Each structure stands twice: as C-alpha cells, then as structure tokens.
Amino acid sequence: VLRSDIPALTAATGRLDFNQHGMRIPGINAGFVGGQEHIEAGTADGAVVVNVTGSATPQGLRRLVDTAVARRILDSARGMARYAVALSVRGRSVEVHASSDLTGLAINLPEPLGKAPSDALALRVDLVPNRDATPMRDSVHVSAGNLVDVQLERVADAGSDGAMRIDRGVISIGSPSVLPEAGLLVHLTLPRLDTDRWLPLLQAGPEDASAGAAGAVAPDLVAAHIDKLWISGKRLDNVVLGASRAADGSWDANIEADQTSGSLHWVSGTRSSPGHLTARLARLTIPESAREGVTEVLDAPVHELPELDVVADRFVLGSSDLGHLELAAQNSRSGRSNTWQLKRLQIDNPDGHITGSGQWEREPTSRKRRMTLSITLDIVDAGNLLGRFGVAGAIKNGKGRLTANLSWLGSPFSIDYPTLSGDLELKAEKGQFLKADPGAGRLLGVMSLQSLPRRISLDFRDIFSKGFAFDTIHATAHVTNGVLSTRDFTMIGANASVLIEGQTDLQAESQNLHVVVLPEVNAGSASVLYAFLVNPAVGIGTFLAQWVLRHPLSKIFSYEYDVTGSWAEPQVKRHERSKPEAPEEKTG
Numbered sequence: 368v369l370r371s372d373i374p375a376l377t378a379a380t381g382r383l384d385f386n387q388h389g390m391r392i393p394g395i396n397a398g399f400v401g402g403q404e405h406i407e408a409g410t411a412d413g414a415v416v417v418n419v420t421g422s423a424t425p426q427g428l429r430r431l432v433d434t435a436v437a438r439r440i441l442d443s444a445r446g447m448a449r450y451a452v453a454l455s456v457r458g459r460s461v462e463v464h465a466s467s468d469l470t471g472l473a474i475n476l477p478e479p480l481g482k483a484p485s486d487a488l489a490l491r492v493d494l495v496p497n498r499d500a501t502p503m504r505d506s507v508h509v510s511a512g513n514l515v516d517v518q519l520e521r522v523a524d525a526g527s528d529g530a531m532r533i534d535r536g537v538i539s540i541g542s543p544s545v546l547p548e549a550g551l552l553v554h555l556t557l558p559r560l561d562t563d564r565w566l567p568l569l570q571a572g573p574e575d576a577s578a579g580a581a582g583a584v585a586p587d588l589v590a591a592h593i594d595k596l597w598i599s600g601k602r603l604d605n606v607v608l609g610a611s612r613a614a615d616g617s618w619d620a621n622i623e624a625d626q627t628s629g630s631l632h633w634v635s636g637t638r639s640s641p642g643h644l645t646a647r648l649a650r651l652t653i654p655e656s657a658r659e660g661v662t663e664v665l666d667a668p669v670h671e672l673p674e675l676d677v678v679a680d681r682f683v684l685g686s687s688d689l690g691h692l693e694l695a696a697q698n699s700r701s702g703r704s705n706t707w708q709l710k711r712l713q714i715d716n717p718d719g720h721i722t723g724s725g726q727w728e729r730e731p732t733s734r735k736r737r738m739t740l741s742i743t744l745d746i747v748d749a750g751n752l753l754g755r756f757g758v759a760g761a762i763k764n765g766k767g768r769l770t771a772n773l774s775w776l777g778s779p780f781s782i783d784y785p786t787l788s789g790d791l792e793l794k795a796e797k798g799q800f801l802k803a804d805p806g807a808g809r810l811l812g813v814m815s816l817q818s819l820p821r822r823i824s825l826d827f828r829d830i831f832s833k834g835f836a837f838d839t840i841h842a843t844a845h846v847t848n849g850v851l852s853t854r855d856f857t858m859i860g861a862n863a864s865v866l867i868e869g870q871t872d873l874q875a876e877s878q879n880l881h882v883v884v885l886p887e888v889n890a891g892s893a894s895v896l897y898a899f900l901v902n903p904a905v906g907i908g909t910f911l912a913q914w915v916l917r918h919p920l921s922k923i924f925s926y927e928y929d930v931t932g933s934w935a936e937p938q939v940k941r942h943e944r945s946k947p948e949a950p951e952e953k954t955g
Contacts (some may be wrong), residue, residue, distance in 0.1 A: 374430045375402055401427025402447055411706040414457040422449050425472070439568050440476065446484050448472040460496035461502070477564035479514060479540070481556060488512050491803075516543045519551075538586070550587030550612075559595040571600065588611045589620075596624075601653075603627070626652040641698055642673035651679035653780075674698075682714065684780070687756050690716025692792075709740070709779075718752040727779055732953070735776045744769040748761070749798050757952065765798020765837075775844070784849035784874035787835070791844045791851075799836040836860050842867075849874045880930040881942060 368375045381395030389410025396405055404421025425444035430436055450467035466489070473484045482488055489512050496505040501522040509517040519536035533551055533925045537544050541556035589610040603624040610620035610631075618633040627647030638644035672695040682692035695711040707727040714721040723742035730737050744751055749765030773789035775782050836856070842856040851873060856867035869880035926944035 374427070375691070392417075399427070400424065400431065414455050415456040417456070419452040419454070420450070428480065436569055443475045444472055445475070446472040449640075457498065459497050460495070461503075462496055462770050463492065463494040465492040466490065475566075477531040477561055478559060503531075504534075514538055518546055520546070547588055551585075552588040553586040554788055555589075555593060557591075557593050559597075560591075560593050561597040562598055562639075581596045584611070603947070626650075626654070631672075635729075637671060644673045644675055644676075644677075646679070648677070649680040649683040650683070651677070652683040654685065663723075685757075688716075688720075689755060690697040690712050707736075716752075716755065718746075718748045718755060720747070730776065737774055737776050737777050739772075739774040740779075741772050742770070744771075746795065749795065749802075763799040763801055765795055767793065767795030767840070767939075769793050787849045787873065788844055789846050791842075791846070793840060793842045793844075796838060798840075825845075835863075846873075871934075876934045878930055878933060878934065878937065882924040882928045882930055886927070906913075 379397035384391045394407040401424030408417040425441040452465040455462040468487045492509045508517040516539040523533040524532045537552040539554045544554035591608040593606045597604045604955045607623045620631040632645040634643040666947035675693040679692040693713040710724045712723040720869030725740035750762040776786040777783040844853040858865040864885045866883040871878040932938035
C-alpha cells in the first residue's frame with residue numbers, strides 16, 4: 368500500500384534497492400487496478416521518479432475517482448486497455464503524465480463519447496503542481512483525441528487536509544476553448560446531442576450523498592453550439608446557448624434556435640416540489656412532428672416536469688402562426704395520480720383572442736389522461752383567423768365569440784374525437800361563407816349549405832353557391848363521444864335565413880341534419896327568428912308552427928331538407944313532414 372487513496376499493489380515481485388541517498392527499483396511486477404503493471408523507479412534531484420506501464424480495467428480504476436459522475440461513466444465501460452504513466456514525487460506534491468490509446472476498451476456512452484473495443488482514442492492526462500504557490504495549487508489537462516479537452520486549475524481547500532477544489536476550468540467537447548476568468552465552463556460544439564440519454568449519467572443520485580463535496584461538482588457556465596439537440600424528446604435545430612449559474616443555484620440562459628429565441632430562468636426542484644421554468648421568448652415553434660414528443664414531456668412524473676411560465680411574442684403550432692402566447696402551468700399531485708394544470712392560456716393576434724384554463728388528469732381506470740379545457744375565443748376577423756389554422760378562403764370577415772367546455776382522452780395537442788364530450792356556444796355576425804375548397808374545412812361546408820345547390824335545383828341557388836352572407840349566427844351544441852348535436856343553429860342573412868337541427872359525427876365526418884331555408888325575411892318575420900334564438904328549446908318544429916300561424920303564406924316560400932351522408936358527399940332530399948292525425952270523434 369503506497370497511500371490510503373491508491374489501490375494496493377497485489378502479488379508484487381521484483382527488486383528494490385535503497386540507501387541513505389535514495390532508492391532505485393530496476394523492475395517490479397504487480398497486480399494493479401484490474402490488470403498487471405511493470406514499475407521502474409529511482410531517486411533524482413530529491414524527487415522520486417516512477418515510470419509505470421501496464422493494463423487496467425474500468426472496474427479497477429473506479430477506486431481512483433472521487434466523483435459519482437466519473438464512477439457512472441466508468442461503469443459504462445468494459446474491457447481492458449494498456450497505459451503508461453510517469454510520476455515525479457517531491458515532498459507532498461505529485462506530478463503525473465499518463466497516456467493510453469484505449470484500444471480494447473468498449474465505452475457504452477451516448478453520442479459523441481461512445482466507442483467500440485477496436486477503435487483507438489488517444490487519451491492523455493497531465494497533472495502539474497505549482498510547488499511555489501501558497502496555498503497549494505495545480506493544473507490538470509485531459510484530452511481524448513480531438514473530441515475532448517479539459518483544463519482545470521485547482522487550489523487546496525482550506526481545512527480539508529489537502530483536498531483540491533476547482534478554481535477555474537473548462538470542459539470542451541467538439542472543439543477547444545479557453546479558460547474562463549472564474550468557475551467551471553462547459554463548452555460544446557457538436558452536430559447532435561441527446562440530453563435525455565446524458566441526464567441519467569450526470570444528474571445527482573443516491574450515491575452522491577456519500578460522495579461529499581467532490582461528488583457535487585457542477586458547472587458554472589455553459590456555452591453550446593449544437594446542430595440537433597434533443598431535450599425531453601423535443602428536437603431543437605441550430606442551437607446557440609449561453610447559460611450561467613447564480614449563487615442560489617438557479618440558472619439564466621439565452622437561447623437561439625430554429626424553433627425558439629429568447630431568455631430562460633430555471634430553478635431546480637426538490638424531492639417534494641418540481642422545478643420552475645420561466646421563459647421570455649421572441650418566438651416559439653412546435654412543429655407538427657414534435658407534438659407527440661411534447662405530450663410525452665408533459666406526461667412526465669410530477670418530480671420531473673417543472674412549473675411553466677412561458678411568454679412568447681410569436682407562437683407557431685404546426686403550420687399555424689397563432690401570435691402572442693402566455694402560458695402558466697404546473698404538475699401537481701392529486702390523490703394517487705398527478706395532474707397537469709393549465710392555470711392560464713392566452714393567445715392574441717390581430718384576428719382573435721383565446722383565453723382558457725384546464726387540466727390533464729390521469730383517468731383512475733385508464734393509462735391515458737383526460738384533457739379538460741374551458742376556452743373562450745373572441746373573433747375579430749373569422750376569415751383571417753381560420754386562415755391561421757390552415758383553413759384559408761372559407762369565410763370573409765365575420766366577428767363574434769365561441770365558448771366551449773370540452774374534454775377528451777389523450778394529448779392536449781390532438782383531440783381524440785371518439786372520446787370528445789362537452790358543450791359549445793357560437794355567436795357571430797357580419798360575415799360571408801365563400802365557395803371554399805371542399806377538402807378544407809368540410810364542416811364549414813355543412814354550415815354554409817354549399818352542398819344544397821349541387822344536389823338539387825333550388826330557386827335560391829345563387830344565395831348559397833356563391834357564398835352566403837350572414838348578419839348573425841347563433842348556435843348551441845352538445846358533444847357526446849364525438850357526435851355534435853344541435854337544435855338551434857340559426858343563421859340570418861339579408862336574403863334568407865337558415866335553421867338547422869340534428870347531429871354530425873366529427874370522427875366519421877358525416878351528418879344527419881334537418882335544414883329549413885327561409886328565402887325571404889322581412890322585419891316582422893325576423894322578430895320571430897330572434898325570438899327563437901332567445902328560447903331555442905322550442906325546436907324547429909314548434910318554431911315552424913308559430914311561423915306558419917303568423918304568416919300562413921310563408922309555408923309556400925319555405926324549404927325543408929334532410930342532409931345525410933358524408934361531409935364530402937352529402938345526400939340531400941326534401942324533408943317530408945308527417946301529416947297530423949285526425950282527432951277522434953267524441954261520442955255519447
């Protein structure tokens with residue numbers, strides 16, 4: 368045993384010569400750190416110079432490292448590699464120069480640090496003490512080919528019996544960097560990096576509690592330029608990141624990427640509460656391909672997902688440019704399951720304003736979560752707003768409000784229509800349905816009745832085929848398992864009015880509707896329509912009875928149809944109203 372912090376030499380054999388002037392080792396063979404080594408040493412100028420050649424295993428080297436992260440990295444390696452070490456010992460200071468090509472060693476680390484046993488990777492370690500410094504100081508330089516370059520300047524920690532702490536240093540991966548003025552800098556220049564694979568190796572674990580201060584070494588600065596970066600399943604492209612750690616352990620960062628740009632503030636969580644992420648972004652983009660990945664991030668356990676406070680001047684979801692975003696959310700425990708609470712959602716753009724709240728909670732009898740959402744959409748320009756959601760050219764102008772309380776099983780970013788339930792109310796005015804492509808917004812095609820002139824000959828063909836202009840639209844609807852039902856869809860225009868009741872299947876994109884068209888509406892008849900809006904529970908049948916009693920001739924000018932089939936290929940036929948049965952003749 369040379370020192371208590373160095374593994375013992377086992378089965379040592381050889382010759383040791385010494386006298387009052389020094390010592391000499393012409394050759395000793397021994398077992399050390401999992402392999403065999405050959406030692407030659409001698410005294411020169413008051414120093415003991417030792418040259419060692421041999422082989423080692425990662426498991427044998429594990430006792431030589433004093434950080435939990437280094438131990439986990441060694442645990443990922445298998446095999447044996449040859450090395451050479453030159454040591455110069457003078458008093459309490461030790462100078463070390465070591466090298467190895469790591470051939471024969473398999474390293475099962477994520478990109479870019481993994482290697483096969485046959486691959487060579489030139490590893491060099493140099494530890495040079497500053498013997499004149501008080502307190503004791505040294506410098507450490509570690510390099511692995513052109514991939515890794517580590518420079519550390521260390522100083523003896525007062526009252527720690529010679530333990531060294533990092534005064535300043537830089538860990539460079541991908542390209543070299545320079546030492547910062549103070550603290551530890553991590554500098555990354557990489558084509559790709561998956562943080563989800565690295566975090567289990569780098570984050571604190573139960574073994575860190577016994578590792579002491581050495582096991583708690585953390586960077587103070589991060590500078591990164593990464594072409595493709597994965598964070599919690601979400602990919603960012605062309606990332607430039609600068610981050611610094613404050614005295615309280617929180618992090619401030621600036622990020623520039625194809626998907627986002629802005630500043631971040633991160634406060635780490637504890638065992639009992641999650642962390643907190645505050646983001647102030649110039650832009651935030653969630654591509655269509657990343658929606659499922661974001662959902663998996665939100666579905667993380669409560670101790671992994673932080674509270675979110677996000678403000679983005681420009682928010683793009685898929686291909687939809689939605690404008691200014693404000694989002695406040697958190698994951699919290701509720702009974703046996705954790706709930707993702709959407710405390711505030713606000714989206715603003717020149718064409719509309721969205722406000723809402725909700726929660727995403729695990730179903731007791733299901734592995735899925737149920738999304739519950741209360742939302743209000745104030746419409747400034749319906750046509751432009753629909754264009755932001757990819758349905759351009761369907762409506763011109765139009766303003767109003769849509770309120771909804773909805774729930775479904777599955778992702779917050781993708782409605783599961785078979786489980787969709789809730790209630791909706793729409794009030795709109797001063798717009799016009801346009802002759803839209805039937806492939807875009809086919810449900811709007813049902814509302815605008817563009818299919819009617821295509822299916823049967825109507826006296827009011829021009830009213831619908833060229834785009835129906837409406838003064839008001841009012842409707843309430845109830846959704847059960849993806850089937851939307853309404854009794855009071857009322858659309859009033861200058862040349863005609865429309866009443867619709869029935870059902871439409873949002874998943875199957877089909878309908879079963881009863882449609883009434885009143886081609887001419889004057890001031891007197893319009894009052895009946897508006898009365899219908901006040902009391903929609905009467906239904907279209909009762910309304911028509913009131914309408915005909917007030918205006919007996921209007922029945923001649925009204926049209927009733929049944930619309931069935933798919934949205935793309937609706938089937939239209941005249942509605943046959945059943946004749947009322949003759950009353951029984953009273954006797955006696």
